[in-house]
Amino acid sequence: MTLDEILASLFPAGHQVAVDADGLISGEGPLPDGGKALVTGVANGAPLGIEGAAKLAGAALAAIASGHKGPLVVLVDSDSQRMSRRDELLGLSEYLAHLAKSLILADMSGIHTIGLLYGHTAAGAFIATALATRTLVALPGAHPEVMDLPSMSRVTKLSIDVLREKAKSTPVFAPGLENLAKTGAVLETFDPARSLAAQLSELLQRKTAAGDDRDLIGKERGGRPKAYDITREIERLAAADA
Amino acid sequence: MSALLNEHPADVSWYEASARARIAGLLDPHSFAEFIGPAARESSPHLDIFDLPKQFDDGLVAGRGTLAGEPVLIAAQEGRFMGGAFGEVHGAKLTGLLRAAHASGGRINTVLIAFDTGGVRLQEANAGELAIAEIMRAMLEFRAGGGKVIGLIGGRAGCYGGGGLISGCCSGLAVSEEGRISVSGPEVIETNKGVEEFDSKDRALVWRTMGGKHRRLIGVAQQFADDTVASFRAAALSLVAKAPLFNLAAMDKEQARLERRLQRFGACKDATEIWAALGANDPKAIPEMNADDFIALADQIAENSDDAR
Numbered sequence: 001m002t003l004d005e006i007l008a009s010l011f012p013a014g015h016q017v018a019v020d021a022d023g024l025i026s027g028e029g030p031l032p033d034g035g036k037a038l039v040t041g042v043a044n045g046a047p048l049g050i051e052g053a054a055k056l057a058g059a060a061l062a063a064i065a066s067g068h069k070g071p072l073v074v075l076v077d078s079d080s081q082r083m084s085r086r087d088e089l090l091g092l093s094e095y096l097a098h099l100a101k102s103l104i105l106a107d108m109s110g111i112h113t114i115g116l117l118y119g120h121t122a123a124g125a126f127i128a129t130a131l132a133t134r135t136l137v138a139l140p141g142a143h144p145e146v147m148d149l150p151s152m153s154r155v156t157k158l159s160i161d162v163l164r165e166k167a168k169s170t171p172v173f174a175p176g177l178e179n180l181a182k183t184g185a186v187l188e189t190f191d192p193a194r195s196l197a198a199q200l201s202e203l204l205q206r207k208t209a210a211g212d213d214r215d216l217i218g219k220e221r222g223g224r225p226k227a228y229d230i231t232r233e234i235e236r237l238a239a240a241d242a
Numbered sequence: 243m244s245a246l247l248n249e250h251p252a253d254v255s256w257y258e259a260s261a262r263a264r265i266a267g268l269l270d271p272h273s274f275a276e277f278i279g280p281a282a283r284e285s286s287p288h289l290d291i292f293d294l295p296k297q298f299d300d301g302l303v304a305g306r307g308t309l310a311g312e313p314v315l316i317a318a319q320e321g322r323f324m325g326g327a328f329g330e331v332h333g334a335k336l337t338g339l340l341r342a343a344h345a346s347g348g349r350i351n352t353v354l355i356a357f358d359t360g361g362v363r364l365q366e367a368n369a370g371e372l373a374i375a376e377i378m379r380a381m382l383e384f385r386a387g388g389g390k391v392i393g394l395i396g397g398r399a400g401c402y403g404g405g406g407l408i409s410g411c412c413s414g415l416a417v418s419e420e421g422r423i424s425v426s427g428p429e430v431i432e433t434n435k436g437v438e439e440f441d442s443k444d445r446a447l448v449w450r451t452m453g454g455k456h457r458r459l460i461g462v463a464q465q466f467a468d469d470t471v472a473s474f475r476a477a478a479l480s481l482v483a484k485a486p487l488f489n490l491a492a493m494d495k496e497q498a499r500l501e502r503r504l505q506r507f508g509a510c511k512d513a514t515e516i517w518a519a520l521g522a523n524d525p526k527a528i529p530e531m532n533a534d535d536f537i538a539l540a541d542q543i544a545e546n547s548d549d550a551r
Contacts (some may be wrong), residue, residue, distance in 0.1 A: 050504060051504060057497060061490065064490055085431065087425075089451050092425045092426075094462055096425060100411070105488070109490070127374055127378070147362075152367070166291055171368065172330070172368055173366055174368075179368055180372075183368045183372050185371075224330055226331055227337075231341065234304060234338025235345065238306060238346070
């Protein structure tokens with residue numbers, strides 16, 4: 001689905017959502033219950049650099065300050081973090097962390113943050129946006145990746161064909177929505193043939209886990225066999241008397 | 243006999259030390275107890291398919307101890323195993339440590355993290371990427387309840403990729419000259435954007451763009467440590483004392499701090515221009531400056547980020 005189609009299906013009564021020249025999304029749209037959803041994110045496969053991260057973080061913090069209690073939808077079709085000498089010189093790690101922190105603080109402040117992955121995303125941009133939301137859903141055709149197979153081939157010194165073959169038996173390193181979903185990163189995939197407004201509404205009404213349960217989902221789906229148990233074991237050991 | 247064997251744990255070079263040696267010198271003597279140590283043989287379930295050697299602690303040492311008598315939890319990455327990269331087990335240990343601190347009901351107020359990482363471990367990229375997101379959330383939940391997380395950066399792998407993002411969520415950061423903090427590494431930028439954008443073989447460029455002195459001067463880190471374990475311990479104690487709560491006030495201040503950096507330094511082409519704009523009389527001398535002189539300079543001119551993180 002294109003961004004326009006997504007926005008039309010999310011907000012059938014119309015919306016005020018705009019995309020700027022850098023691919024940054026901002027605005028809001030009405031919800032069926034009379035409330036509103038705030039919208040932010042990255043479009044057009046744009047890379048996320050220091051200015052973009054600061055702008056999106058500012059919008060999330062403004063939402064908290066305004067007392068907004070509805071959802072904040074983070075739409076993502078991005079490149080990776082912007083790779084440049086200038087971004088790193090000025091401290092890109094802090095800008096991306098600040099964006100993730102602002103989204104997580106919004107969630108802690110009673111704003112249900114929902115990531116909607118509808119295109120590409122990768123690496124640091126993925127962590128700072130979609131993976132910093134409480135609930136991450138996707139649309140078919142979304143293709144998140146940590147690193148592309150050609151780059152992975154260079155680093156691991158294995159051919160792309162060999163990597164493709166290995167990817168069939170383990171989802172843990174291969175790019176793609178299905179593989180990420182198996183690790184627990186993506187809760188579910190929306191049906192593009194149905195109203196996105198209805199599916200968003202169902203998602204908002206569903207009782208969600210109190211904490212971060214992505215490790216448990218990853219165990220149940222078989223994408224991360226150890227993470228949940230290791231985490232729980234450390235918690236148990238740390239809680240025992242010294 | 244090697245003189246190293248007789249050296250006090252606190253006097254050894256942080257850069258040269260192993261993850262376990264860093265912990266031994268950071269914490270009060272003999273106070274460390276490891277969780278899921280090498281004897282438990284919890285190694286990566288994913289490296290076999292790449293025919294790569296595993297390590298029984300998966301490159302992350304986690305446990306409890308005391309720092310100046312206070313109970314703390316601590317994690318240290320081993321940069322010599324797969325570049326300290328985040329895999330499934332490696333990351334889950336740190337997530338568990340932060341959740342345990344949060345669940346301790348105030349019994350544990352501090353978590354120390356000795357970073358030494360190139361970022362996500364590519365052979366288990368999806369698990370590593372998600373682990374980083376889980377660590378960040380667990381860390382911020384702990385901090386929102388009053389917990390303090392202190393990051394220490396000065397190892398051979400630096401603190402790159404997702405490690406850089408996690409470090410940006412800490413209450414306080416200490417860095418040594420050898421510590422580098424960034425998202426994309428020099429080689430990654432050169433491979434993707436060309437040598438004109440970033441010449442990764444120009445080591446002086448790498449150090450002044452990503453190295454500890456520059457990160458201290460622009461406020462990414464609030465403490466500069468000399469390259470000894472003792473110096474990092476002193477820095478950690480000082481950061482614990484001034485760690486800010488994670489809340490809207492701190493985030494508003496961080497927003498203002500980062501916007502101001504864009505306004506003041508956004509047109510600078512090189513770190514030396516930023517250092518001059520900050521007020522350094524002789525910016526070109528900074529890379530050669532010894533630790534004591536640099537700390538004195540930084541105390542005068544560095545950006546302050548103590549309550550804005």
